[in-house]
Amino acid sequence: MTVDGLDTAGFNEAELALAAGFVRGEPVRTDGAEVRGSVIARVLCRPGAETGAWPRPVLRLIGARITGELDLSFVEVAHPLILEDCDVEQTPGFYWSRLNFVSFRNSRLPGLLAANATIDGHLRLLGARIxxxxxxxxxxxxxxxxxxxxHLTVPGGMALDAERAEIGGDILAGSGFRMSGAMRLFQATIAGGVLMDGAVVEGGGEGSRYGVIAADSVEIRGGFSMRGAAVAGEISLRHGRIGGAVTLSGATLDNPDGVALRLDRAEVNAGVNLHDGCVITGETRMVSAQVGRTLRLRGGTFRNPGGFALLADGLALDGNLDGQELVAEGEVSIIEGRVTGPIKFEGASMSNPGGRSLRTTGIVAGSIMNCCDGFTATGRVSVTSAKVGSTLCFDGATLLGTPVALRVVRTEAGTLRMSFAEPPAGLVELRHTRIGLLRDARASWPAALDLDGVTYQTMEPLLPAAQRxxxxxxxxxxxxxxYEQLAAHYRQAGDDAAARRVLHARQQRQRASGSWPSRAWGWLQDITVGYGYRPQRAAGWLAALLALGTIAFSLRPPVPITSPGPHFNALIYTLDLLLPVVSFGQETAFEPRGGQQWLAYVLIIAGWTLATTAAAGFTRAMSRS
Incomplete structure (x- = not known):
């Protein structure tokens, strides 16, 4: 017996219906009847099955129990193969075959072997249980x-291996997709996107040693989307090239003992979105990644206590970094990063007690960097060797790190704003930092500051020197x-008196740490001329000594040395004793005796002391001007 040239000897009723339906392109419903895999292969490969015939031959089998081996390896099949709601007992083999459209929708399979196969159309596994x-x-x-x-179920093993596969459309694995096992897309090329919104994926075991979704070196011309997905294990897109965006908004990634998301050295053209309720437990890595448009972390939660919550060293971001209201448990590190747009961490909470909460060593920010308006850090915030094109802002921030709360070292910024929500718990370092405008608030000054080497062009608010x-x-x-920088600030503001007061205070503070001879000499300079910044003190001392000598010598004039001699003048005689260089002829013409002699010695010593301290102080003051 033949059907359109096919020998059907030995076919059962369902198989005969399949052969007839194939010729007419009609679906065949079997209600659980047995159909052998070898019969399916014979029907598809029968001689004379022309591709241009009408109606076009299609093998469409619904509800069958497929027994035996369905092996189409090394075979070229020009017709669609559609097996729906079927129970396939053995793994279909399509090794090195060339097939047309293939569907196992809602079918149950023990696996599928299609390595190196070519399928001219979709591979449809919608609703399949494999x-x-x-x-x-x-x-x-x-x-x-x-x-x-x-549902793909290979606990601890490889559920889907598409290494070096080429997909001309999308990989659609959402809407109820579940996988227990690993998915491997190493060096795969996908012309569309990988769309796994709402998927549930769990791995573990040997099959997931490179990640439960292992897509290293993948090329995806569309996007990679797992909105609202739940993944237990690592997602790795290392060295991948993604033409669209990587989006995990609302997703839950759980790999507490390792890396949860790996984007090291990946190229993502349209942004990375880990926002709107995305929760990642484990390390999130983007080392040397290149990201376009935006890195969106707003409202995301990143948990890796004691390790890196986010490791993005070497990140090149051509756009914005939106980290507003993110929650990080562990260190956020962006060493040597490049961000062309603004960096926003307003309202973010970063917790890493005893360590660094945020580290941005060597970062270059083309715009603002905001750690303000509710930003909270329980570990050290470190902005070192950085360049911020506009404003580095900590207004309204709560910094709880100890012993160091904030390090802004060797950094350049147009404006530095430090009106904290409350005084920082630890030291604030601004060493060797260059700032255009430094703005702070007295109410939130930290208890400890390190300002060595900091320079600023101006400071707001302009407070009195005593407060500064x-x-x-x-x-x-x-x-x-x-002190010199603050004095320069006051001079630029036109307040020379405040500048002198600051420099005077610098000398007083330095005196406290010297040896006792230097402290004594410094004290003498201070009370006489205020280290050269209080010249009126010298005039006061001179006037007081002059009055003392004039009165004393007027009451009891010294004895003339020669007779006749010049007329005695108590005022001029006192001046002659006080001024060590100038001579008015009185000192050499008269000789004090008794107590007046001791007074003369005191005036001479006072004059020399006053002259010496005044010269030292004025020289210092002039050299600092």
Whole structure:
């Protein structure tokens, strides 16, 4: 017996119906009847099955129990193969075959072997239940790989292996897709996107040693989307090239003992979105990644206590970094990063007690960097060797790190704003930082400051020198530069008196740390001329000594040495004793005796002391002007 040239000897009723339906392109419903895999292969490959015939031959089998081996390896099949709601007992073999459209929708399979196969159309596994590996290594699928509602179950093993596969459309694995096992897309090329919104994926075991979704060196011309997905294990897109965006908004990634998301050296053209309730437990890595448009972390939660919550060293971001209201448990590190747009951490909470909460060593920010308006850090915030194109802002921030709360060292910024929500718990370092405008608030000054080497063009608010000296007094050690910088600020503002007061206070503070001879000499300079910054003190001392000598010598004039001699003048005689260089002829013409002699010695010594301290102080003052 033949059907359109096909020998059907030995076919059962369902198989005969299948052969007839194939010729007419009609679906065949079997209600659970047995159909042998070898019969399916014979029907598809029968001689004379022309591709241009009408109606076009299609093998469409619904509700069958497929027994035996369905092996189409090394075979070229020009007709669609559609097996829906079927129970396939053995793994279909399509190794190195060339097939047309293939569908196992809502079917149950023990696995699928299609390594190096070519499928001219979709591979449709919608709603399928597959309890073994789907092997698509090196496969070429001109359409999409459709996995919505499918369940792939290989606990601890490889559930889907598409290494070096070429997919001409999308990989659709959302809408109820569940996978227990690993998915491997190493060096795969996907012309569309990988869309796994709402998927549930869990791995573990040997099959997931490179990640439960291992897509290293993948090329995805569309996007990679797992909105609202739940993943237990690592997602790795290391060295990947993604033409669209990587989006995990609202997703839950859980890999507490390792890396949860790995984007090291990946190129993502349209942004990375880990926002709107995305919760990642484990390390999130973006080392040397290149990201376009935006890195969106707003409202995300990143948990890796004691380790890196986010490691993005070497990140090149051509756009914005939006980290507003993120929650990080562990260190956020962006060493040597490049961000062309603004960096926003307003309202973010970063917790890493005893360590660094935020580290941005060497970062270059083309715009603002905001750690303000509710920003909270329980570890050290470190902005070192950084360049911020506009404003570095900590207004309204709560910094709880100890012993160091904030390090802004060797950094350049147009404006530095430090009106904290409350005084920082630890030291605030601003060493060797260059700032255009420094703006702070007295109410939130930290208890300890390190200002050595900091330079600023102006400061707001313009407080009285006494208050700013209180600010400087919070700095440990005795570096002179912060005082000189503050004095320069007052001079630029036209307040020379405040500048002199600041420099005078610098000398007083330095005196306290010297040896006792230097402290004595410094004290003498201070009370006489205020280290050269209080010249009126010298005039006061001179006037007082002059009055003392004039009165004393008027009451009891000294004895003339020669007779006749010049007329005695008590005022001029006192001046002659006080001024060590100038001579008016009185000192050499008269000789004091008794107590007056001792007074003369005191006036001579006082004159020399006053002259010496005045010269030293004025020289210092002029050299600092």
């Amino acid at each position: 309890d073994g590996e789907v092997n698509l290594k090196g496969a070429k699928i001109t359409g999409g790989l459709l996995l919505n509602r499918a 000296l209180e600010w400087l007094a919070r700095a440990p050690g005795l570096p002179p530069q912060p």
